[in-house]
Amino acid sequence: MYKRIAFFVLLVLIPSTSLIYSMEKGPKNIFQQVVLKNEQKEFSYGVNTTQKKLEELYKGTGRMSLYELTLKCQDNNYAINTHSAEELKEKGLITKDCQPIGDVRNVVLSAVKFNDPQKPDAFNMSLQSPIKGQEESIGALTPIPLRNGSTVLHAALKDTMKSLKKIKDSHPKALRELTQKCRNMNLRFSSDIEDKLKQLYLLQPDGSLNEIKRNIVLSAVEDEGSELKLVDPVKNN
Numbered sequence: 001m002y003k004r005i006a007f008f009v010l011l012v013l014i015p016s017t018s019l020i021y022s023m024e025k026g027p028k029n030i031f032q033q034v035v036l037k038n039e040q041k042e043f044s045y046g047v048n049t050t051q052k053k054l055e056e057l058y059k060g061t062g063r064m065s066l067y068e069l070t071l072k073c074q075d076n077n078y079a080i081n082t083h084s085a086e087e088l089k090e091k092g093l094i095t096k097d098c099q100p101i102g103d104v105r106n107v108v109l110s111a112v113k114f115n116d117p118q119k120p121d122a123f124n125m126s127l128q129s130p131i132k133g134q135e136e137s138i139g140a141l142t143p144i145p146l147r148n149g150s151t152v153l154h155a156a157l158k159d160t161m162k163s164l165k166k167i168k169d170s171h172p173k174a175l176r177e178l179t180q181k182c183r184n185m186n187l188r189f190s191s192d193i194e195d196k197l198k199q200l201y202l203l204q205p206d207g208s209l210n211e212i213k214r215n216i217v218l219s220a221v222e223d224e225g226s227e228l229k230l231v232d233p234v235k236n237n
Helices: 002-024 044-059 063-074 082-090 104-111 154-170 172-183 191-199 211-220
Strands: 033-035 041-043 112-114 125-128 143-145 151-153 221-224 227-230
Touching: 033 044, 041 044, 044 063, 044 104, 044 125, 063 082, 063 104, 063 112, 063 125, 104 112, 143 154, 151 154, 151 211, 154 172, 154 211, 154 227, 172 191, 172 211, 172 221, 172 227, 211 221
Parallel strands: none
Antiparallel strands: 033 041, 112 125, 143 151, 221 227
């Protein structure tokens, strides 16, 4: 019994000792404040924690959620869609009523950069260090030439092609309507098709089709008789 008590005491004391060391002697003080690019001050520990969560969204499948979180931080009246809200709540970035938690607003406003601020887009943005004076970007932002003559960032191409493959396998009719829309922007989607395309982030939350996605579809989808096939959208030199 005494051994069990000693074991639990060690479990409590060791983390506490490590925390005290990191606070008092360690190279990174969790209570040190840093100046962000929006000129606001936040504690370094919180900034690093939030930035890691943003990187996970940016590098994974949560790019649309990061995009919507950024719009929310820029305009508190912006309504985050249900799917993105669930993902952001799961990561502890927003509250139950969809408000940014703690330092999240300042970190997002300092870390997320739209390559065209006049036309913010989920697949045309970059993630950088939020700390003032640190300019490094997160992730490769390599422009790729497409078959239709346009260029697109590597990250956007990778994510969009993944979504196109999913929609082709699960709902070819949706791919057909998306392709027709890209070829003729005056066409309208069926209501059920529009929902499926939004779920895979092939459409914006408001149902619009951005130019980046359109160029990828025009370069990647070809007619094969009555069917559609996906081809390599990258232009060969």
